[in-house]
Amino acid sequence: MRRPIVLVPACSHEIGPHPSYAAQNKYVDAVAVGARCQPLLVPPLGDSTDIESLLSVANGIMLTGAASNVQARLYGQETLDPSLPQDIARDATALPLVRAALLRGIPLLAICRGFQEVNVALGGTLHQSVHTVSGYFDHREDKTQSLEQQYGPAHRIKLEPGGLLAHILDGAGEIQVNSLHGQGIDRLAPGLQVEARSDDGLIEAYSVAASSAFALAVQWHPEWRVEENHDSMRMFSAFGLACRVHRDRIP
Numbered sequence: 502m503r504r505p506i507v508l509v510p511a512c513s514h515e516i517g518p519h520p521s522y523a524a525q526n527k528y529v530d531a532v533a534v535g536a537r538c539q540p541l542l543v544p545p546l547g548d549s550t551d552i553e554s555l556l557s558v559a560n561g562i563m564l565t566g567a568a569s570n571v572q573a574r575l576y577g578q579e580t581l582d583p584s585l586p587q588d589i590a591r592d593a594t595a596l597p598l599v600r601a602a603l604l605r606g607i608p609l610l611a612i613c614r615g616f617q618e619v620n621v622a623l624g625g626t627l628h629q630s631v632h633t634v635s636g637y638f639d640h641r642e643d644k645t646q647s648l649e650q651q652y653g654p655a656h657r658i659k660l661e662p663g664g665l666l667a668h669i670l671d672g673a674g675e676i677q678v679n680s681l682h683g684q685g686i687d688r689l690a691p692g693l694q695v696e697a698r699s700d701d702g703l704i705e706a707y708s709v710a711a712s713s714a715f716a717l718a719v720q721w722h723p724e725w726r727v728e729e730n731h732d733s734m735r736m737f738s739a740f741g742l743a744c745r746v747h748r749d750r751i752p
Protein backbone atom coordinates (compact mmCIF):
# COMPACT_ATOMS: atom_id res chain seq x y z
CA MET A 502 0.00 0.00 0.00
CA ARG A 503 1.26 3.50 -0.75
CA ARG A 504 2.93 5.36 2.06
CA PRO A 505 1.36 8.54 3.44
CA ILE A 506 2.98 11.68 2.04
CA VAL A 507 4.52 14.04 4.57
CA LEU A 508 5.45 17.56 3.49
CA VAL A 509 8.79 18.80 4.83
CA PRO A 510 9.31 22.55 4.26
CA ALA A 511 12.95 23.11 3.27
CA CYS A 512 15.32 25.88 4.33
CA SER A 513 17.26 28.43 2.27
CA HIS A 514 20.98 27.67 2.10
CA GLU A 515 24.05 28.64 0.14
CA ILE A 516 25.77 25.63 -1.44
CA GLY A 517 29.01 27.12 -2.65
CA PRO A 518 28.02 30.28 -4.54
CA HIS A 519 24.55 28.94 -5.32
CA PRO A 520 21.38 29.74 -3.39
CA SER A 521 19.76 26.37 -2.63
CA TYR A 522 16.83 24.75 -0.86
CA ALA A 523 17.68 22.01 1.62
CA ALA A 524 16.56 19.87 4.53
CA GLN A 525 18.90 17.96 6.82
CA ASN A 526 18.96 14.20 6.34
CA LYS A 527 18.12 13.40 9.97
CA TYR A 528 14.66 14.99 9.71
CA VAL A 529 13.85 13.45 6.33
CA ASP A 530 15.16 10.04 7.42
CA ALA A 531 13.11 10.15 10.64
CA VAL A 532 9.92 10.64 8.59
CA ALA A 533 10.86 7.64 6.43
CA VAL A 534 12.16 5.35 9.19
CA GLY A 535 10.36 6.51 12.33
CA ALA A 536 6.95 7.41 10.85
CA ARG A 537 7.23 5.06 7.84
CA CYS A 538 5.91 7.80 5.57
CA GLN A 539 7.12 9.25 2.27
CA PRO A 540 8.81 12.64 2.84
CA LEU A 541 8.20 15.31 0.20
CA LEU A 542 10.42 18.38 0.42
CA VAL A 543 8.69 21.71 -0.14
CA PRO A 544 10.88 24.51 -1.52
CA PRO A 545 10.49 27.81 0.36
CA LEU A 546 8.91 29.78 -2.48
CA GLY A 547 6.84 32.06 -0.27
CA ASP A 548 3.92 33.61 -2.14
CA SER A 549 4.68 31.46 -5.20
CA THR A 550 3.84 28.31 -3.24
CA ASP A 551 0.67 26.59 -4.40
CA ILE A 552 -0.56 25.59 -0.95
CA GLU A 553 -3.78 24.01 -2.19
CA SER A 554 -1.92 21.70 -4.58
CA LEU A 555 0.46 20.65 -1.81
CA LEU A 556 -2.30 19.99 0.69
CA SER A 557 -4.31 18.03 -1.85
CA VAL A 558 -1.58 15.35 -1.80
CA ALA A 559 -0.42 15.72 1.81
CA ASN A 560 -1.26 13.29 4.62
CA GLY A 561 1.02 15.03 7.11
CA ILE A 562 3.43 17.91 7.60
CA MET A 563 6.69 17.81 9.53
CA LEU A 564 8.46 21.04 10.42
CA THR A 565 12.19 20.68 10.94
CA GLY A 566 14.57 22.48 13.24
CA ALA A 567 17.06 24.93 11.71
CA ALA A 568 19.71 27.33 12.97
CA SER A 569 17.69 30.29 11.71
CA ASN A 570 15.25 32.27 13.83
CA VAL A 571 11.68 33.14 12.94
CA GLN A 572 11.61 36.86 12.11
CA ALA A 573 10.68 38.85 15.21
CA ARG A 574 8.44 41.20 13.22
CA LEU A 575 6.09 38.27 12.66
CA TYR A 576 5.27 38.39 16.37
CA GLY A 577 5.37 42.15 16.68
CA GLN A 578 8.94 42.71 17.93
CA GLU A 579 12.19 44.24 16.72
CA THR A 580 15.02 41.75 16.14
CA LEU A 581 17.30 42.10 19.18
CA ASP A 582 20.36 40.48 17.59
CA PRO A 583 20.42 40.96 13.78
CA SER A 584 23.67 38.95 13.57
CA LEU A 585 21.70 35.73 14.20
CA PRO A 586 20.55 33.87 11.08
CA GLN A 587 17.05 34.25 9.68
CA ASP A 588 15.25 32.51 6.85
CA ILE A 589 12.62 34.86 5.46
CA ALA A 590 11.72 32.48 2.63
CA ARG A 591 11.03 29.62 5.02
CA ASP A 592 8.90 31.87 7.24
CA ALA A 593 6.92 33.03 4.19
CA THR A 594 6.27 29.42 3.19
CA ALA A 595 5.95 27.44 6.42
CA LEU A 596 3.69 29.77 8.38
CA PRO A 597 0.86 29.96 5.80
CA LEU A 598 1.27 26.23 5.10
CA VAL A 599 0.86 25.40 8.79
CA ARG A 600 -2.27 27.51 9.14
CA ALA A 601 -3.84 25.91 6.06
CA ALA A 602 -2.80 22.37 7.08
CA LEU A 603 -4.32 22.72 10.54
CA LEU A 604 -7.58 24.05 9.10
CA ARG A 605 -7.76 20.94 6.91
CA GLY A 606 -7.06 18.53 9.77
CA ILE A 607 -3.73 17.38 8.35
CA PRO A 608 -1.51 15.76 11.03
CA LEU A 609 1.46 17.85 12.11
CA LEU A 610 4.72 17.20 13.92
CA ALA A 611 6.92 20.24 14.57
CA ILE A 612 10.48 20.24 15.89
CA CYS A 613 12.55 23.07 17.42
CA ARG A 614 12.35 25.92 14.84
CA GLY A 615 9.16 24.25 13.66
CA PHE A 616 7.82 24.33 17.25
CA GLN A 617 8.54 28.07 17.36
CA GLU A 618 7.05 28.60 13.87
CA VAL A 619 3.69 27.04 14.71
CA ASN A 620 3.38 29.18 17.83
CA VAL A 621 4.10 32.34 15.80
CA ALA A 622 1.84 31.23 12.93
CA LEU A 623 -1.06 30.98 15.38
CA GLY A 624 -0.42 34.29 17.13
CA GLY A 625 2.05 33.48 19.93
CA THR A 626 5.35 35.20 20.76
CA LEU A 627 8.93 34.06 21.43
CA HIS A 628 11.69 34.94 23.85
CA GLN A 629 14.46 35.95 21.45
CA SER A 630 17.16 34.93 23.89
CA VAL A 631 15.92 32.56 26.58
CA HIS A 632 19.20 32.54 28.54
CA THR A 633 18.95 36.30 29.16
CA VAL A 634 15.49 36.05 30.69
CA SER A 635 15.56 35.83 34.46
CA GLY A 636 14.86 32.36 35.83
CA TYR A 637 15.47 30.41 32.65
CA PHE A 638 18.35 28.03 32.00
CA ASP A 639 20.65 28.33 29.03
CA HIS A 640 19.06 25.88 26.55
CA ARG A 641 21.75 26.27 23.88
CA GLU A 642 24.14 23.56 22.80
CA ASP A 643 27.89 23.83 23.37
CA LYS A 644 29.17 24.16 19.81
CA THR A 645 32.70 23.16 20.86
CA GLN A 646 31.42 19.66 21.65
CA SER A 647 31.03 16.78 19.22
CA LEU A 648 27.62 16.41 17.54
CA GLU A 649 27.12 13.26 19.62
CA GLN A 650 27.45 15.33 22.79
CA GLN A 651 25.42 18.27 21.47
CA TYR A 652 22.47 16.00 20.70
CA GLY A 653 22.86 13.93 23.87
CA PRO A 654 20.44 14.19 26.81
CA ALA A 655 20.65 17.70 28.32
CA HIS A 656 17.84 18.02 30.86
CA ARG A 657 14.57 16.49 31.92
CA ILE A 658 11.08 17.64 31.04
CA LYS A 659 7.95 16.97 33.02
CA LEU A 660 4.92 15.85 31.04
CA GLU A 661 1.40 17.12 31.65
CA PRO A 662 -0.55 14.21 33.18
CA GLY A 663 -3.32 13.04 30.87
CA GLY A 664 -1.91 14.95 27.89
CA LEU A 665 -1.30 13.74 24.35
CA LEU A 666 2.46 13.41 24.82
CA ALA A 667 2.10 11.53 28.12
CA HIS A 668 -0.33 9.20 26.37
CA ILE A 669 2.09 8.58 23.47
CA LEU A 670 4.86 7.90 25.99
CA ASP A 671 2.83 5.32 27.92
CA GLY A 672 1.96 7.59 30.82
CA ALA A 673 5.55 8.69 31.55
CA GLY A 674 5.81 11.56 34.03
CA GLU A 675 9.20 12.81 32.83
CA ILE A 676 11.79 12.08 30.16
CA GLN A 677 15.28 13.28 29.29
CA VAL A 678 15.65 15.40 26.15
CA ASN A 679 18.41 17.12 24.21
CA SER A 680 18.45 20.90 23.90
CA LEU A 681 19.79 23.09 21.06
CA HIS A 682 17.92 26.38 21.00
CA GLY A 683 18.42 30.00 21.96
CA GLN A 684 14.83 31.09 21.51
CA GLY A 685 11.74 29.72 23.22
CA ILE A 686 8.08 30.28 23.78
CA ASP A 687 7.04 33.38 25.67
CA ARG A 688 3.30 33.69 25.07
CA LEU A 689 1.64 30.51 23.86
CA ALA A 690 -0.76 31.08 20.95
CA PRO A 691 -4.49 30.71 21.56
CA GLY A 692 -5.66 27.12 21.06
CA LEU A 693 -2.33 25.53 22.03
CA GLN A 694 -2.11 23.27 25.06
CA VAL A 695 1.06 22.75 27.10
CA GLU A 696 2.23 19.13 27.00
CA ALA A 697 5.58 19.44 28.83
CA ARG A 698 7.90 21.91 30.55
CA SER A 699 11.52 21.90 31.62
CA ASP A 700 12.39 22.51 35.28
CA ASP A 701 12.77 26.27 34.68
CA GLY A 702 9.16 26.38 33.47
CA LEU A 703 9.93 26.83 29.77
CA ILE A 704 7.35 25.19 27.50
CA GLU A 705 8.99 22.22 25.80
CA ALA A 706 6.00 20.64 24.06
CA TYR A 707 2.47 21.59 23.14
CA SER A 708 -0.43 20.20 21.14
CA VAL A 709 -2.99 22.04 19.04
CA ALA A 710 -6.12 21.53 21.10
CA ALA A 711 -8.48 22.70 18.36
CA SER A 712 -7.04 20.43 15.68
CA SER A 713 -9.17 17.52 14.59
CA ALA A 714 -5.97 15.57 13.82
CA PHE A 715 -2.70 14.76 15.60
CA ALA A 716 -0.79 18.04 16.05
CA LEU A 717 2.24 17.97 18.34
CA ALA A 718 5.23 20.30 18.60
CA VAL A 719 8.41 19.81 20.63
CA GLN A 720 11.37 22.05 21.37
CA TRP A 721 13.90 19.23 21.42
CA HIS A 722 15.19 16.90 18.68
CA PRO A 723 13.49 13.48 18.57
CA GLU A 724 14.72 13.04 14.98
CA TRP A 725 18.30 12.59 16.24
CA ARG A 726 19.17 8.88 15.96
CA VAL A 727 15.44 8.21 16.08
CA GLU A 728 15.78 4.44 16.03
CA GLU A 729 17.96 4.45 19.15
CA ASN A 730 15.45 6.25 21.38
CA HIS A 731 12.17 4.57 22.39
CA ASP A 732 10.49 7.89 23.23
CA SER A 733 11.38 9.35 19.84
CA MET A 734 10.21 6.22 18.01
CA ARG A 735 6.89 6.36 19.85
CA MET A 736 6.41 9.99 18.82
CA PHE A 737 7.24 9.38 15.16
CA SER A 738 5.14 6.19 15.14
CA ALA A 739 2.13 8.07 16.56
CA PHE A 740 2.59 10.75 13.89
CA GLY A 741 2.90 8.09 11.17
CA LEU A 742 -0.27 6.39 12.40
CA ALA A 743 -2.17 9.69 12.23
CA CYS A 744 -0.89 10.20 8.67
CA ARG A 745 -2.17 6.70 7.77
CA VAL A 746 -5.56 7.49 9.24
CA HIS A 747 -5.61 10.68 7.14
CA ARG A 748 -4.60 8.77 3.99
CA ASP A 749 -7.33 6.17 4.56
CA ARG A 750 -10.13 8.61 5.32
CA ILE A 751 -13.28 8.41 3.18
CA PRO A 752 -13.06 11.39 0.77
Ligand SMILES: N[C@@H](CCC(=O)NCCCC(=O)O)C(=O)O
Pocket residue numbers: 525565566567568569570571612613614615681682683684685722
Ligand atom coordinates in the same frame (compact mmCIF):
# COMPACT_ATOMS: atom_id res chain seq x y z
N1 LIG B 1 16.01 29.66 16.04
C1 LIG B 1 16.01 28.54 16.85
C2 LIG B 1 16.49 27.36 16.18
C3 LIG B 1 16.48 26.16 17.03
C4 LIG B 1 16.74 24.92 16.21
O1 LIG B 1 15.89 24.52 15.44
N2 LIG B 1 17.95 24.37 16.34
C5 LIG B 1 18.39 23.25 15.57
C6 LIG B 1 19.55 23.60 14.76
C7 LIG B 1 20.23 22.46 14.10
C8 LIG B 1 19.37 21.29 13.75
O2 LIG B 1 18.51 21.39 12.88
O3 LIG B 1 19.56 20.22 14.35
C9 LIG B 1 16.68 28.82 18.18
O4 LIG B 1 17.89 28.96 18.29
O5 LIG B 1 15.92 28.87 19.13
